[in-house]
Each structure stands twice: as C-alpha cells, then as structure tokens.
Amino acid sequence: MVNIPKFTIPKEEYVCKGHSACPGCGTPLALRYTLKALGKRTVLNIPAGCGGVILGVWPSYALKVPVVDNAFECTAAVADGIRAGFDVLSVEDAYVVGWAGDGGTVDIGLQALSAAVDRNANIIYIMLDNEAYMNTGIQKSGCTPIGAWTTTTPVADEKGWNTSPKKRIMEMLVANGIVYGATVNVAFPEDFIARLREAKDIKGTKFIHVLAPCTPGWRIDPKKSIEVARLATQTGIFPLYKVENGRYSLTKEIKNRKPVRDYLMLQGRFRHLKEEAINQIQKIVDEEYARLLKKIKDTNE
Amino acid sequence: MIEVMTANYAAAYAVKLARVGVIAAYPITPQSSISEKLAEMYVKGELHGKYFLVESEHSAMSMLIGASYAGARTFTATSSHGLALMHEMLFWAVGARRPIVMAVVARALAPPWNIWGDHMDVMSERDTGWMQFFCENNQETLDTILMAYKISENRSVMLPSMVIEDGFILSHTYEAVDIPDQDEVDDFLPPFDPEWKIDFNDPRRFGGLTMPDWWSEFRYRIALDQEVARKKIVEVDKEFERKFGRSYGGLVEFYNCDDAEVALVLAGSAVGTAKEVSDKMRERGKKVGVVKLKTFRPFPAEELKKLNDMVPVVGVFDRSYTFGYGGALYSEVRNGIYDPAGGALVKNYVGGMGGKDFTPKNMEFIFEDLLRIKKEGKVDKMVEWINIKDGTGRW
Numbered sequence: 001m002v003n004i005p006k007f008t009i010p011k012e013e014y015v016c017k018g019h020s021a022c023p024g025c026g027t028p029l030a031l032r033y034t035l036k037a038l039g040k041r042t043v044l045n046i047p048a049g050c051g052g053v054i055l056g057v058w059p060s061y062a063l064k065v066p067v068v069d070n071a072f073e074c075t076a077a078v079a080d081g082i083r084a085g086f087d088v089l090s091v092e093d094a095y096v097v098g099w100a101g102d103g104g105t106v107d108i109g110l111q112a113l114s115a116a117v118d119r120n121a122n123i124i125y126i127m128l129d130n131e132a133y134m135n136t137g138i139q140k141s142g143c144t145p146i147g148a149w150t151t152t153t154p155v156a157d158e159k160g161w162n163t164s165p166k167k168r169i170m171e172m173l174v175a176n177g178i179v180y181g182a183t184v185n186v187a188f189p190e191d192f193i194a195r196l197r198e199a200k201d202i203k204g205t206k207f208i209h210v211l212a213p214c215t216p217g218w219r220i221d222p223k224k225s226i227e228v229a230r231l232a233t234q235t236g237i238f239p240l241y242k243v244e245n246g247r248y249s250l251t252k253e254i255k256n257r258k259p260v261r262d263y264l265m266l267q268g269r270f271r272h273l274k275e276e277a278i279n280q281i282q283k284i285v286d287e288e289y290a291r292l293l294k295k296i297k298d299t300n301e
Numbered sequence: 302m303i304e305v306m307t308a309n310y311a312a313a314y315a316v317k318l319a320r321v322g323v324i325a326a327y328p329i330t331p332q333s334s335i336s337e338k339l340a341e342m343y344v345k346g347e348l349h350g351k352y353f354l355v356e357s358e359h360s361a362m363s364m365l366i367g368a369s370y371a372g373a374r375t376f377t378a379t380s381s382h383g384l385a386l387m388h389e390m391l392f393w394a395v396g397a398r399r400p401i402v403m404a405v406v407a408r409a410l411a412p413p414w415n416i417w418g419d420h421m422d423v424m425s426e427r428d429t430g431w432m433q434f435f436c437e438n439n440q441e442t443l444d445t446i447l448m449a450y451k452i453s454e455n456r457s458v459m460l461p462s463m464v465i466e467d468g469f470i471l472s473h474t475y476e477a478v479d480i481p482d483q484d485e486v487d488d489f490l491p492p493f494d495p496e497w498k499i500d501f502n503d504p505r506r507f508g509g510l511t512m513p514d515w516w517s518e519f520r521y522r523i524a525l526d527q528e529v530a531r532k533k534i535v536e537v538d539k540e541f542e543r544k545f546g547r548s549y550g551g552l553v554e555f556y557n558c559d560d561a562e563v564a565l566v567l568a569g570s571a572v573g574t575a576k577e578v579s580d581k582m583r584e585r586g587k588k589v590g591v592v593k594l595k596t597f598r599p600f601p602a603e604e605l606k607k608l609n610d611m612v613p614v615v616g617v618f619d620r621s622y623t624f625g626y627g628g629a630l631y632s633e634v635r636n637g638i639y640d641p642a643g644g645a646l647v648k649n650y651v652g653g654m655g656g657k658d659f660t661p662k663n664m665e666f667i668f669e670d671l672l673r674i675k676k677e678g679k680v681d682k683m684v685e686w687i688n689i690k691d692g693t694g695r696w
Contacts, residue, residue, distance in 0.1 A: 041501045045367065058511040066499045068370050069508035071389055074363030077355060081323065081364035082499065085371025088322040088350050094501065112363065115356035 008190045010036040019062040021054040024222025026212025026229060027128055028054065029186040034097065034126060035065060037196035042095040045079050047109065048072040049101040050135040050214075051128060073108040075100040076116035079123040095124060095200055102129040102143035106167045117176045120204040124196070127169070127207070130214035138217045142167040145237075147281050148269045149219075155272045165284070170209060174243050179204035182242035182251065185211045187230035191240060191251055198242075211238045219268020231263040236289040241296070248296040260285050302480045308439040308471035311478045312378065312404045312464070313338035315446035318486040319402075320349035322373030322493070325361035327354070327383065330416045331468040332406040335378040350374070358383035362390035362401070369399035370507060372498040374450065377401070380468060381408035384422045388429070394461045395430030395523065397508055400453030400493070401461040402446060407569070407620075408468040409655040417656020418468035420569065421621035423597075424629040430523055432462040432530060433598040435568040439476040441549055442466045444541065447481075447490055451537045456496050457529045467570040467620075469656060481545055489544050527599045534596055552601035554593040557583060558611055561590030563671035565650075566605070566634050567618035568594040571659055575618075578664040589668040594630070602637035609644040614675045616667055620653045627684050648680050652687030663687050 014035035021028045027050055035042060045068040046052045052069050056062045070078040079098035086094055100109055105127040113125060132150045133139040139152040144162045149155050153162040170181050180202050184192040192210070199206040211232055213225045220228050232238035233252060237260060240252035260282045264270040273281070306314075312335050316324065324343075326336035343352035350373070355361045358379050365375035379387065384405055394401050409419035423433060434449060436442040442464065449462035466472055497505070511519065535551035542548035557579045558564055565575055575591040582589050590612065592605070608615050615638065619628025626632045631649035638644060650667050653659030666687065674680055 043499050043501075053510055055506065055509060058506075058509050058515060061506045061509065063506070064504055066501065066504040067506040067509070068367065068499070069506070070363065070366070071393055074360060074390065077360035077363035078367035080353070081325070081367025081369075082371045083367075084323045084351055084353060084364065085368035085373035088368075088373050089371060091371065111356055112360045115360060118356070119353065 009193060012036060012039070014040070014064040016062045016064065018060070019054045019056060021050070022215055022222070024213065024215040024220070024225035025054070026130065026186040026214070026225065027051060029189070030126070030128055030192070030210045030212050033186070033189050033192045034196060037193045038095045038097070038200055040065060041093055042097055043068065043082060044097045044099045045070055045075060045082060046099045047075045047104045048135070049104055051099050051101060053135060072104055074112050075104060075109050076113040076121065076123070076125060079125065080116050080119065080121035083122050096122070098123055098125040100125070100127060101135070102127060102131060103133045103141035106142040106169045114176055117173055117178045117205045120179065122203055122205070124199060124206045124208065127209050128212050129209060130212050130217060132214070132217055134214045134217040143169070146284060147264070147273050147277055149272060150269070158272060158274065161272060170207070170243065173207050174246060178207055178243070180242070180244055181207040181209070183209045183211070183238065183240050185229055185233050185238060185240060186213070187226045188233065188240065188252065195242060195251065217269070219271070220266060224266055228263065228266050231258065231266070234258045235260045235263045235285065237263055237285050239289060239292055241292060247299045248292070249300070250296060257289070303477050304480060305475050306439065306478050307334065307473055307475055308436070308442040308466040309334040309406065309473070310338050311439045311443040312446060312466070313342065314480050315443040316376045317342055317348055318481065318483060319374065319447055319450050319490060320492070321376040322350035323365060323368035323375045324348070324350060324352045325355050325364040325377045326352065327356070327358050327361050327379070329358070329380045329383040331408060331472045332378045332380040332383070332404070334472070335404055335406070358387045359390060362387045362394060365401045366390065366394055366397055366399050369401055370397070370499050372493065372495060374493040375401045376403065378404040378406065380406040381410050381422045384426060385410060388426065391426055391429040391431055396519070398459040399461060400450070400459055402449045402453060403461070403463050404442070404446065405463045405465045406468050406472045407465050415655040416468070418470045418570070419621055419654045419656065420619070421623065421654070423463065423465050424621050424623050426463070427598055427629065430460060430527070431598060432460055432596070433465060434462060434596055435465045435594060436471065437570060437572045437593065439471055439474070439478050440547070442471065443478055443480070444545065444547055445549065447486060448537050448541050451490050452530060452533050454493050454495070455533050458526055458533055459495070460523070460526060460530060465569065470570040485544060489541065531599050531601070550593060550595050552596045553604040554595060556591040556593060558590035558592065560588055561612050562588045563614040563616065563668065563675050564590035564592050564608060564612045565616040565618055565667060565671065566592040566594055566630070568597060568630065569620060571618060571620060571653060574659065574661055574664050578661050578668065582665065582668055587668065587672065589671070600633055600637060605634060605638050606640070608638050609640050613645055614671050615645045615647045616650055616671045617647060618650045618652070618667065622651050622654065631684070646674060646680050648674060649684045650687055651684060652689070657688065659687070
C-alpha cells in the first residue's frame with residue numbers, strides 16, 4: 001500500500017487569480033498562507049506598498065476577505081481601531097491583521113506599532129520583509145541588510161552599498177513586552193501556517209516577521225525565489241524562531257548552516273561584494289546567530 | 302439640567318450623550334481637559350463605548366478611521382500641532398467617507414510657542430473636505446457636537462466634522478450649560494448605521510488603488526455630497542431647535558443686519574463680543590450688523606451673497622493670518638460674495654491671535670472703521686491688523 005502524505009496546508013484559497021504581483025514575488029504566497037491559517041473572518045489592513053497594489057485596481061479585487069487600505073505609518077493604529085470597533089459592536093471570532101512592509105513597520109510605522117504593543121492591542125501584525133522600499137523602486141529601508149545594493153545605496157567603485165545592519169525589530173518589540181513574536185519564511189509554508197495558527201487566538205499583539213523575496217529588488221531569477229528564501233534560513237541569515245512572553249525558541253533547527261556566500265551569490269543586489277566583504281558578512285551572521293542561541297538559552301533557564 | 306462648566310467639559314458631556322463607541326485620546330493644550338473628563342467618565346462606567354490612549358494625534362485619527370470602518374461611532378479632540386500632525390489622516394477620513402466627529406480647541410502654531418486661542422490650525426485644514434463648525438459659547442459646543450453626528454452620519458453625507466471651540470476663551474471659561482436628557486438625545490440622534498462597513502459575508506476593499514479614469518469621480522462625489530450637507534446642516538439645526546429650543550443659524554446667522562449700514566463677518570467666540578458691541582452701538586444710532594459664520598465648510602457662499610443687498614460695506618474679522626491673499630476668512634468671504642455687477646466693499650481685520658485679548662473696544666474700532674469706509678465710499682487698505690505693535694522697529 002502506498003503511503004500518501006497527508007496535506008498539511010489547507011486547500012481553501014482566499015487569494016484569487018489575477019493579482020498583479022511580479023513572477024516569483026513572495027507576497028502572494030505569504031497572503032495565501034496567512035489566509036489559509038486564519039480563514040474567512042479575517043480583515044486585512046494594508047498601508048502604502050506592494051501589498052495593496054498587487055490586489056488589483058478598483059473595482060477589481062483579488063481577495064475573498066475584506067481589506068481596509070490605509071496610510072503608510074498607521075497600520076497598527078488602524079488595526080487596533082478596527083478591533084476596537086468590533087469590540088464595542090460585539091463582533092466576535094474575527095481576526096484583525098495589520099499587513100505592512102518592512103519600511104512601513106520598522107521605519108515610518110514603528111511609533112504606532114510600539115503604541116499598539118503598549119496597549120497590547122488584540123491584533124496580528126504581519127511584517128512583509130523584502131528588505132527595502134520595493135514598491136517605490138528599491139530604496140533602502142531599516143530592514144535592508146549590510147552589503148545590499150539599493151537605488152539609494154548605490155554601488156560605485158566597489159563602495160557605497162548599505163552599511164547599516166537590519167534594525168532588530170523583534171528585540172525592540174520583545175523589550176516592549178509583546179506577548180508573541182515569530183519569524184516565518186515563505187519557503188517554509190507548513191511552519192508559516194503553524195505559527196499563525198499558534199498565534200491567532202492568543203489575546204494581545206502578535207508580531208509575525210515574514211521573509212518574502214522581491215525578485216526585481218533582490219535581482220534574482222523568479223525561478224529561484226523560493227531557493228533564495230530557503231537559503232536565507234539555511235545559512236542562518238534569517239533563522240526561524242518565536243518569542244512567547246519573552247521566551248525565545250527555535251522553530252526550525254538548522255543542523256549545518258550553509259555559508260552565506262551561497263545565499264548572497266544568487267542575488268544581483270550582492271554581486272558587487274568581494275571576498276573580504278562576504279567574509280565580514282559571514283562573521284556578522286555567525287555573531288547574530290550566536291546571540292540568538294544565547295537568548296534562547298538565557299530565556300529558558 | 303443646567304450646570305456651570307467649561308466648553309471642554311461641555312464637549313465631553315456631548316460625547317457621552319451621543320453614546321460614542323470608540324474614543325481615541327492624546328493630550329495637547331488646551332484640549333486635554335476633554336480627554337481627561339472622558340477618561341474620568343470612562344473609569345466611572347458612565348460612557349457607552351471604549352476609551353483608548355494612543356501615542357499621537359496621527360494614530361488617534363487612524364484608529365478612529367479603523368473603528369468607523371468596523372461600524373462604530375467615533376470621537377477625538379485635538380488642537381494646533383496635534384491637528385497639523387493629523388493632516389494626512391484628515392484627508393484619509395474624508396476619502397474613506399468616515400463620519401468622525403472631532404472637537405478642535407483652536408490654538409496657534411509655533412514657533413514662537415503659544416498655547417492660546419487662534420484659528421490658524423483650523424483654517425489650515427479648510428481644504429481637507431471636513432465640515433467645520435465654529436462655536437460661540439459653551440452651550441453651542443455641546444449642541445454642535447450632537448448635531449455634527451447627525452449631519453455627518455447621514456447616508457447622503459458621510460463626511461467628518463470638526464467642532465471648533467476657541468482655546469481658553471471657551472475651553473477654560475465656565476458658563477452655564479444646559480445638559481439635555483439622554484432620552485431626548487437618543488430620540489434626536491439614532492445609533493450609527495452605515496451603509497458600508499467591514500462585512501465578512503460581503504467582503505469588500507475600502508480605499509484601494511484607483512486609476513486616473515476613475516479617481517476624479519470619487520472627488521466629484523464628495524463635492525456633490527458637500528452640497529447635500531449644506532441642506533442637511535440647515536435641516537438638522539431646525540430639528541434641533543424644535544427639540545431643544547436652541548438654534549445656531551445652521552450655516553450663517555445674521556444678527557442686527559436687517560437695516561444695517563455695515564456688517565462684520567466673523568466666527569467663533571468673538572461673535573459674542575461683536576453682537577454685544579453691535580447692540581450698544583445701535584443704542585447710539587449706529588446701525589452695525591454681525592454675520593456669524595457658524596459653518597465654514599461647506600462654505601455658505603450663497604447665504605453670504607445676500608450681504609450685497611443688505612449693506613454697502615462688509616468687514617471680515619480673521620483670528621489668524623494664513624499667508625495667502627489677506628486672512629483665510631477674508632479671501633473666502635470676498636470671493637464668495639463677489640458680484641461682477643458691483644456688490645459690497647470688503648475689508649479684512651486681523652487680530653485676537655495667539656490669545657491676545659480682543660476687546661469690545663477693538664470691536665467698536667472695526668465697526669467705526671467700516672462706517673467711515675461707507676462714508677468715504679472706498680476701502681483704504683485691504684488688511685488692517687488690530688491692536689498690533691509696530692513691526693518695523695525694535696520691540
């Protein structure tokens with residue numbers, strides 16, 4: 001008898017055909033996984049960015065759940081407002097999702113997010129991290145990694161690329177007292193859905209940090225989008241972990257981390273990097289990974 | 302029930318009576334005592350809805366937009382820099398057609414720092430699409446908030462309202478205020494029942510991308526509905542009068558204007574001063590009229606055009622100076638009443654800014670100046686700054 005593997009991902013689709021994302025874009029995958037995990041009674045609120053644009057142009061619309069569009073910096077505040085409205089009108093069993101990009105979260109939206117965590121707003125905040133302001137044309141954000149080319153950190157004469165590290169958004173929010181945080185990656189859908197299912201009914205602010213490749217922004221072959229995303233986790237550049245009430249734990253064990261070179265060299269945005277810079281990045285990633293392991297150890301003692 | 306209270310407390314009582322669902326609060330002088338009073342009411346369990354502390358006025362407005370999309374009645378209050386910080390979301394509330402009501406305790410913007418009454422903050426938001434209602438006194442503040450919900454939430458209007466009270470002059474001054482009974486208010490103001498809100502069984506998208514071939518139509522629709530609002534404002538004022546015995550003229554109130562030789566157009570707390578001075582001057586045979594601009598947006602141009610037939614000279618008093626063509630109120634009124642066949646002469650008076658006292662004596666000066674212009678038949682200068690130290694030398 002053939003052992004047919006069980007489906008681990010729900011079959012229901014809430015993202016219709018006809019959205020306008022680029023080939024290989026991580027965002028529609030993240031949307032599909034999110035809605036598969038949360039279901040029909042979910043409202044998304046989406047600020048300026050690709051997240052809104054790819055859903056289609058009025059009056060067309062590629063989702064089967066309601067969406068509220070909002071301004072760039074107010075995702076957490078609008079989401080909490082929707083929750084507040086639901087609460088006073090006794091609308092129950094609904095998930096309110098803030099669906100913002102990395103710039104809309106760690107830069108311009110950080111203040112509203114911090115305040116929502118302060119109120120322990122009962123929302124799921126999902127940060128679609130494609131590591132730059134992609135919708136406006138690949139400008140550096142607070143989530144752009146060291147070494148990356150962007151249009152505002154251009155490369156000339158082997159210098160000039162982004163030199164500031166990614167903002168440690170998860171640590172900021174943990175310091176802020178957030179009840180639940182997790183990193184997920186579109187290359188690991190089962191884990192992605194498991195984290196959302198775990199988070200959805202926790203009362204309070206839940207933060208999900210999604211790594212989602214941007215093919216034009218990362219200068220990658222659309223065919224290799226998932227391969228690149230997977231390597232981000234396999235190299236330890238984007239480890240998958242969660243933080244529950246301050247307690248860190250890995251959600252994906254990586255036995256033998258691959259060299260960062262494997263990840264970097266698939267992407268045009270890192271093509272300018274020479275041996276020395278790659279070694280430097282490897283060193284930073286090793287240190288960051290060690291910091292994470294230490295946090296896991298320290299918070300579980 | 303008549304109680305003595307500030308306009309800020311009157312605003313808080315109106316919010317309670319309106320059974321507001323979601324309140325977002327962030328402190329700023331001179332608004333803070335509205336937020337404080339509401340917090341006190343909330344903790345005592347006197348409010349119908351929920352009270353949230355946000356980290357900025359920008360988030361206050363954002364939160365209310367979200368709550369209104371969920372179907373809740375919403376309120377916040379702000380002043381000055383807080384209103385300026387909200388600017389982006391003020392446009393959003395209008396485009397999103399959310400009938401939010403906000404008390405604005407009008408105040409100057411820095412620098413130099415100044416926390417006192419001034420209309421610069423509200424005048425700077427006149428193009429956002431919000432309806433703007435000025436209040437002359439504390440009772441009017443309470444009443445206008447109740448009326449604003451009724452106007453804003455009308456399904457043919459669906460636009461937000463600013464209820465404007467002058468910083469300190471009203472916000473921190475005690476007056477007798479008649480607090481209506483809850484039953485009467487409930488009868489006047491039914492629960493918020495929007496045609497469109499978040500519905501999981503009929504999922505829709507609110508505010509998504511619209512291409513050039515359709516975007517203008519959304520703006521045009523708002524322009525048409527502003528016209529509807531004009532009618533509703535008058536209707537609601539009449540209904541309020543029938544129910545509560547108080548009327549504020551709806552769009553415009555003409556006071557002592559019937560046989561007036563000159564008239565002064567103004568808004569806010571200074572209207573009271575102007576009315577009193579007008580009464581006193583009439584005792585001395587000087588027929589001066591007062592035009593209270595209750596509603597600044599939508600702008601009551603048609604009503605003000607009547608001035609051309611009433612008086613040969615019109616003054617406009619601005620409690621702010623926005624750097625356009627004269628004060629904001631002046632340029633609006635002058636454009637609004639413009640009659641290519643002639644019409645009234647118009648002069649701008651600027652004063653009472655940043656909390657500077659604007660006294661009956663100052664008001665009398667304006668009326669006398671208008672009477673002089675009438676006599677001379679021409680306007681000497683476009684803008685007259687009242688009670689101002691000479692800016693040319695060292696102070």
